[in-house]
Amino acid sequence: MATEVYLVRHGETMFNQLNKVQGWSDSPLTVKGINDLKVTARNLSQVHFDKMYSSDLKRAIDTAHLIQDTNEVSVPSKMKKLPAFREVFFGSFEGDDIDQTWEKVAVAGGMKPERNVDKIIETLGFEKFRDATKKADPRHLAEDSKDLDERMNQAVEQLTKETKGLGRILIVSHGDFIKSLGLHYWKGAKNKEIIPFPENGSVARAVIHDNDKFEIVDYNVKSSELNNL
Template sequence: MKTEVYLVRHGETLFNRLGKVQGWCDTPLTIRGIDDLKKTALALAQIHFDNMYSSDLKRAIDTVHLMKNANVVSQIGKIKKLPEFREVFFGSFEGDSIDETWRAVSKAAGIPETEDVKAIIDAVGIYKFREATKKADPRHLAENVEELDLRMQRAVKVLREETRNEGRVLVVSHGDFIKTLGIKYWDQSDGLHDIPFPENGSVTRGILDEDGNFKIVDYNCSADDL
């Protein structure tokens, strides 16, 4: 059975608002984040889901419960948490200023220091950006290309096993992780270059086939697009 997967990015959080690096560290949803998610939840309220899943981080768990509570056509039991769908890990940079972090990463990438993450990625490419992040991390704990790709493949495999008898599911994950999935699996991505960062509360839709092959067919859709 093919499974239609709705990937939802969690709502805005405190660290999003404060401009701090947030990967595996966690902060609560803001009022704005909750309000935006209510729009997404309303847009999905009449879509039947066989199940709902989320990353094991609280901002994702709170988001999936908003989706579940608003849906009027699905009978969803206990939400299963999938740690494989966590955000990208930024190691020692977790909780630091985003601007200071990107300056350190740009320096490690060998380009003029900048706070503009897009400028860094445009200059060196998404893969060298990941390697520069690990290099700039004083403890070298940040996920690099290989580590993130292995976790991403594991996430798809785990989701295939969980959803073999489910036709449509919702999974709440995180911006950078969804973007990384998009680079690899979106049918409009060449697999090499950067793509837009998904908005808080956005929906990315993919198809998971019987053999575990995953393809994203709609990326970063707002509530108005659904």
């Protein structure tokens, strides 16, 4: 039995609003974030989920509970947290200004200072971009491509085991992590280095097939477009 997965990015947070690197650090959902999530939740209120999950970071947990509380057709159950679905770890850069961080990453990758992350990824490639982030981190704690690939594989494997026999599930995760999944598993990705960064409250829809193959079939579906899924 195939399992349908609705993969939701959490709502806007204070760090998102302040243009700060967030990663494993946490900041609360903003008023805008909550209001935008209400649209997502309302448009998912008639979608039946056999189980709901979230990463173990509070912004994801709060998002998942808001969606669960609004849903009218799913049986309420205890929310299970899956740490493997937490955001990419940025090490010493967490809490720093995003633009200044990307400049340092670009230089570590052999480029001139550059603040446009898409240009950096297009120049270096996604794996080298991750490796440059770890290299630029003064303490070298940030996840590089190997670290992230291992955790992403673990996350997909765990989700596959967790959802055996379930028809449809929801899991709330994070922008960089969902984008990383998209680069690996979205069949609609035409450029394997550059795909859109998922919006807050957006949904990626995936299928775990009977042979345990994980495949993303819709990506970055905005809250206002969820009725088209």
